[in-house]
Amino acid sequence: xxxxxGEHGGHTLRNTPLPGLLALVLVAGCASGLPSDTERAxxxxxxxxxxxxxxxxxxxxxxxxxxxxxxxxSPQRQVVDxxxxxxxxxxxxxxxxxxxxxxxxxxxxxxxxxxxxxVEMSGPKRG
Numbered sequence: 764x765x766x767x768x769g770e771h772g773g774h775t776l777r778n779t780p781l782p783g784l785l786a787l788v789l790v791a792g793c794a795s796g797l798p799s800d801t802e803r804a805x806x807x808x809x810x811x812x813x814x815x816x817x818x819x820x821x822x823x824x825x826x827x828x829x830x831x832x833x834x835x836x837s838p839q840r841q842v843v844d845x846x847x848x849x850x851x852x853x854x855x856x857x858x859x860x861x862x863x864x865x866x867x868x869x870x871x872x873x874x875x876x877x878x879x880x881x882v883e884m885s886g887p888k889r890g
Contacts, residue, residue, distance in 0.1 A: 795828040808881035814889045820862035822852035841872045
């Protein structure tokens, strides 16, 4: 159940110690709700094939999911709409915010006895 600030004994985010806020953000950012193998398959495929910001980001990675929705789930395939925060392993975040941002894509995964594999990803791709 979600509560508004002040509904639980007057405690609000304003008087939460900074380490507590950081832990809350990290936990919220890590909980996509997807099975770990599905999340790993999406992250690996994105890092190998995605393009952001007109191709200016050479080493992209998903830094966290902000929203995930399973659109289709059958024994053979799964379709996932994901919103995420992306970053770049080469272009540091201290470079004025280049190659850091939010985006969304649809990932189609094949399910086999060997596991899950992304077979299609919407959005711009490299090369």
